[in-house]
Amino acid sequence: MIDLETELLMIPGPVKFHPRIYRAMSRPIIGHRTKEFSELMKDTTEKFQKLLKTKNDVFFITGSSTTAMESAIASLVAPNDKVLTIIQGKFSERWVDIIKAYQGIPVELNIEWRKAVLPDDIIPILEKEPDIKFITLCHNETSTGILNPGKEIGKIAREYNKILIADCVTSVGGDYVLPDDWNFDIVATGAQKCIGVPPGLGIIMVGPRAWEIINNRKNIPSLYFNLKLYKKQYEKNNQTPFTPSVPLICALNESLNIMFEEGYDNRVKRHRLMGKALREGIKALGLKLFADEKYASNTVTSILYPPKIDDKILRQKMREKGVLIAGGQGKLKNKIFRIAHMNMCSKKDILLTLSILEICLKELGFNLRLGSGVAAAQEIFLTNK
Amino acid sequence: MIDLETELLMIPGPVKFHPRIYRAMSRPIIGHRTKEFSELMKDTTEKFQKLLKTKNDVFFITGSSTTAMESAIASLVAPNDKVLTIIQGKFSERWVDIIKAYQGIPVELNIEWRKAVLPDDIIPILEKEPDIKFITLCHNETSTGILNPGKEIGKIAREYNKILIADCVTSVGGDYVLPDDWNFDIVATGAQKCIGVPPGLGIIMVGPRAWEIINNRKNIPSLYFNLKLYKKQYEKNNQTPFTPSVPLICALNESLNIMFEEGYDNRVKRHRLMGKALREGIKALGLKLFADEKYASNTVTSILYPPKIDDKILRQKMREKGVLIAGGQGKLKNKIFRIAHMNMCSKKDILLTLSILEICLKELGFNLRLGSGVAAAQEIFLTNK
Numbered sequence: 001m002i003d004l005e006t007e008l009l010m011i012p013g014p015v016k017f018h019p020r021i022y023r024a025m026s027r028p029i030i031g032h033r034t035k036e037f038s039e040l041m042k043d044t045t046e047k048f049q050k051l052l053k054t055k056n057d058v059f060f061i062t063g064s065s066t067t068a069m070e071s072a073i074a075s076l077v078a079p080n081d082k083v084l085t086i087i088q089g090k091f092s093e094r095w096v097d098i099i100k101a102y103q104g105i106p107v108e109l110n111i112e113w114r115k116a117v118l119p120d121d122i123i124p125i126l127e128k129e130p131d132i133k134f135i136t137l138c139h140n141e142t143s144t145g146i147l148n149p150g151k152e153i154g155k156i157a158r159e160y161n162k163i164l165i166a167d168c169v170t171s172v173g174g175d176y177v178l179p180d181d182w183n184f185d186i187v188a189t190g191a192q193k194c195i196g197v198p199p200g201l202g203i204i205m206v207g208p209r210a211w212e213i214i215n216n217r218k219n220i221p222s223l224y225f226n227l228k229l230y231k232k233q234y235e236k237n238n239q240t241p242f243t244p245s246v247p248l249i250c251a252l253n254e255s256l257n258i259m260f261e262e263g264y265d266n267r268v269k270r271h272r273l274m275g276k277a278l279r280e281g282i283k284a285l286g287l288k289l290f291a292d293e294k295y296a297s298n299t300v301t302s303i304l305y306p307p308k309i310d311d312k313i314l315r316q317k318m319r320e321k322g323v324l325i326a327g328g329q330g331k332l333k334n335k336i337f338r339i340a341h342m343n344m345c346s347k348k349d350i351l352l353t354l355s356i357l358e359i360c361l362k363e364l365g366f367n368l369r370l371g372s373g374v375a376a377a378q379e380i381f382l383t384n385k
Numbered sequence: 386m387i388d389l390e391t392e393l394l395m396i397p398g399p400v401k402f403h404p405r406i407y408r409a410m411s412r413p414i415i416g417h418r419t420k421e422f423s424e425l426m427k428d429t430t431e432k433f434q435k436l437l438k439t440k441n442d443v444f445f446i447t448g449s450s451t452t453a454m455e456s457a458i459a460s461l462v463a464p465n466d467k468v469l470t471i472i473q474g475k476f477s478e479r480w481v482d483i484i485k486a487y488q489g490i491p492v493e494l495n496i497e498w499r500k501a502v503l504p505d506d507i508i509p510i511l512e513k514e515p516d517i518k519f520i521t522l523c524h525n526e527t528s529t530g531i532l533n534p535g536k537e538i539g540k541i542a543r544e545y546n547k548i549l550i551a552d553c554v555t556s557v558g559g560d561y562v563l564p565d566d567w568n569f570d571i572v573a574t575g576a577q578k579c580i581g582v583p584p585g586l587g588i589i590m591v592g593p594r595a596w597e598i599i600n601n602r603k604n605i606p607s608l609y610f611n612l613k614l615y616k617k618q619y620e621k622n623n624q625t626p627f628t629p630s631v632p633l634i635c636a637l638n639e640s641l642n643i644m645f646e647e648g649y650d651n652r653v654k655r656h657r658l659m660g661k662a663l664r665e666g667i668k669a670l671g672l673k674l675f676a677d678e679k680y681a682s683n684t685v686t687s688i689l690y691p692p693k694i695d696d697k698i699l700r701q702k703m704r705e706k707g708v709l710i711a712g713g714q715g716k717l718k719n720k721i722f723r724i725a726h727m728n729m730c731s732k733k734d735i736l737l738t739l740s741i742l743e744i745c746l747k748e749l750g751f752n753l754r755l756g757s758g759v760a761a762a763q764e765i766f767l768t769n770k
Contacts (some may be wrong), residue, residue: 031399225609
């Protein structure tokens, strides 16, 4: 039997939330056209800017994280604009669908799904197709567990005078995302991953080079995704053009408080430690990491299935023992499984997940020494206090 | 001093929610790709269909209510399609902005803002412009307090073979909306009004005549608003194409439970009674209703300001005494104020609001007999048990 209320969520969103988040979300609702809500929005926006170490505009769009991605494309990309689209997994593929919907032309760069994208991968295309205006990057590819070198890609984008649109849905809040230093013109993210808030908020940062293009567009082919409206309303009274999800804004504000109480550097350090401990545990069990370890994500880890271990059966067994993990997506279905270590994820969670995983693999006939994965993770924790 | 946590929300959304809604929303979150979430989605969808007395598709879009409106236009209206747009207030105006964003051609029918739209208003235009394909209707115009005769307009739309797209954001859950009987092809609504759930869910019903058009479209110029994707995913496993706001789906399910416990007919009867009592109370105070009383909304009432009563001052005074009401919007700013009676609104709320209103008006020098508004409402309650 699965107890949904005590199940440990080790999936890449929604994640385990702090009880303070539930309390913040459950405050009696307030009117979203009041002065008090304006103050809450201003405070939340400024805290988010602090998180990104930027003064650029940040907007909260009521919706899935995809709303942040789609509002970027709707507001920036005109029909026939060329967009270098770096594809390394299921989420970077989503950019192609959005760009096509808005009649942009995606110039697809396919990178092996377990690899990071490097400057040398993109320079030849930028040289060959000088009319490319935009680059889309999935900073942390959730479907493969790769963390791309954001700063290096941003540097090239700026050198070639391209607008860099970055999906940072599973990096912001768990790893560094520094748009000013890295030359990211757009950061699109969402609430329910490392930011630690239930799903329903798309979050977008828009830099000055992006605004230059948006401001020059005559017709933006969407109302809801027209970023000009969000800017206009925020400048008027710190509110939103469409009804915001008040409880989620309350939750986001509280989550940002929690982040700054921990200290953002400490938070990133913790995510990196959890990632490292899990990877070492996995390797000690004789399993293989899917993603190039040099560019391993610190918020989600992908693991190749050993022969004869069935995806559905393993994950169901894990659930029955109280831990929810994720399978592969798209062409990685049945080939990998994924364990996320986002937001509150602690040593307890990593050790517990590894111990349950060991039992389940053992039951399925996989040859391992019980406790060996846990021991490897413990070793990491002991040497990195 | 304003106590945000005990303030009575008499604004047209967000409204006062039942404590059960907060508890439902605060259940530890579950993964949205689990079997259990599929079951919750299926149950919630079927309950919503029951509410609308239809078997048509119903989808939940993570976002403001505008997402339901925009997904209808994005999925249905091709460039240069003509849409008869009935304009009677701020929310019916929004259709024009959305239609223009998608390069449709709005054929604007301006109705006096305090009046309902009647068949005779639209027939001449349908006769004159036979290439009109769609009609947009704001069933209950929140900005003016008008409830349009949905059934009559739907009948004409069907006779002329037009697709009727209805904004029912402030009618569903508080008054009857019967798309099968009334020939509504699209019902667009949202969670935070009469449905009694915090903001963050757009809800759309799509009927078979709308599907015929959608299915024949080759390129739908949005990913997030492409209704085909919602249908495909729901048919596959009762899930959503983009991450749903899990807590709001839990809240919606609970709110539907509450509605059916009360009985939907009883619920509508209660809303009508609250509307009537408030209107009688307002008139007894010597104030004038703004909207044509024959078509008065049963979920929101608009009231003309008497001379010398300032909008900001009256509403601030009401707030200081614990009741939040709304001002006018667009060209009605400073001319009317609005009191909503949605969702849980009870006799207590109406009597309380009238008594506070009386004090505030008195303090501002308006000539009234204290208790006279309350008495008129009490009379209605005593004769309509």
